[in-house]
Amino acid sequence: MSLTIVKKRKHIISLRDLSEQETLDIINRGIEYANGAVELGQQLAGKIIGIYFTKTSTRTRTSFSTAALRLGAQIIAYGPNDLQINTGESMSDTMQVLSRMLDGLVVRTAGSPEVLRAFANQKRMSVVNAMTQDEHPTQALADLTTMKQHFGELSGLNIVYMGEGNNTATALALALAKFSNIRISFFTPPNYHIDPQILQYAKNEGEGNNTIINEFHDLKFLPSDADVMYTTRWQTTGTAKTDANWREIFQPFAVTDQLMSKYPNAIFMHDLPAHRGDEVEASVIDGNKSIVFEQAENKAHSAKAVLEWCMR
Known part of the structure; x- marks a missing residue:
């Protein structure tokens, strides 16, 4: 047999x-x-x-x-x-x-x-x-595919993430921590942060690769330079906000033309679906710095x- x-x-x-x-x-x-x-x-x-x-x-x-x-x-x-x-x-x-x-x-x-x-x-x-x-691991794999395709290398990238510390943010932190000489700064509203245990895991892994992962709740810590500006929609699939005034809390973290002007060489990324007028201004996502549909195709x-x- x-x-x-x-x-x-x-x-x-x-x-x-x-x-x-x-x-x-x-x-x-x-x-x-x-x-x-x-x-x-x-x-x-x-x-x-x-x-x-x-x-x-x-x-x-x-x-x-x-x-x-x-x-x-x-x-x-x-x-x-x-x-x-x-x-x-x-x-x-x-x-x-x-x-x-x-x-x-x-x-x-x-x-x-x-x-x-x-x-x-x-x-x-x-x-x-x-x-x-x-x-959302496969989202991060597609995102890093897009970044590497666009820039040629992941090493040396400076990334700014704006918005909720959701499953996309978690996946980005875990994925980028594997590579060297990257800086990613997560700017999340108070009480809408990345899971602290997962963030610490990513920070620890990143340190071994000279990659710096930080999370801030105050925009005064915005870096002076960025290669990528990344956001996600504020109403993450399958979740609900605990604060009745959550939109007011999130508003400072919107990606606007004014914010993008601080980083003239940065591209704009969004995992979609997008809500123009909430997390991003239409002129940003539909502008010439946006690669969101190339990003979507790369999925x-x-x-x-x-x-x-x-x-x-």
Whole structure:
């Protein structure tokens, strides 16, 4: 009797799980896809990938769906009410079954990354975190792909982030901490900060690479120079503000023409969706310093790199 050997798949649950080299490999492969340097169609031929989103998505869901199809895979899409988890089946049973039918599962959930670790507690199916409450790792991978494509290198970049310390901010901190000679300054409203434990983890890792990660709640600490100005929408998917006057609290952290004029050489980035007139002025996001739609397009190229890395 012959034994079937099942190759253990790789996962992307949190950026903390990836080494610097693994992260760089995904970024560089994403740039190759973005530059049209890779012939498409055979990388994931014969693979079947599940797309399971319990929260709304435009860019992430579309990027992973199109990435899988362009690499030769087939997809099955699940909505928030499609799986028997909703009727009481255990997560363990659900994942054990899916892992025997799918090669990969891309998941967006309102839970924590630890929920996805339960999804990954099997040996056959890759699991990709397409956003949890605490972290958005594939957004950061696409963002760093965009930065490296634009500047040529990540080392030496000076980045300013304005807005809530949400899952995008968390992912940026964790991703940038892996690389050397970077400075990122997070400017977040009081009480809307990055999780202190995650921030300290990123700061500690960054120090070993001569990368400086700081968080401020006062704009008087704005740096004198910046290469990238980054913001996200104030109403993060799946969250609600505790302060009735939260807009007044957030208003000083909007990216305006006046703020951008302080950094004449900086590009503008936004993970989208954007709310013009809230976190960013229309003249900024629609101006000639904005690369937000190149950034959005790179989500699809980065998704190709993520899926290929996980399943080949």
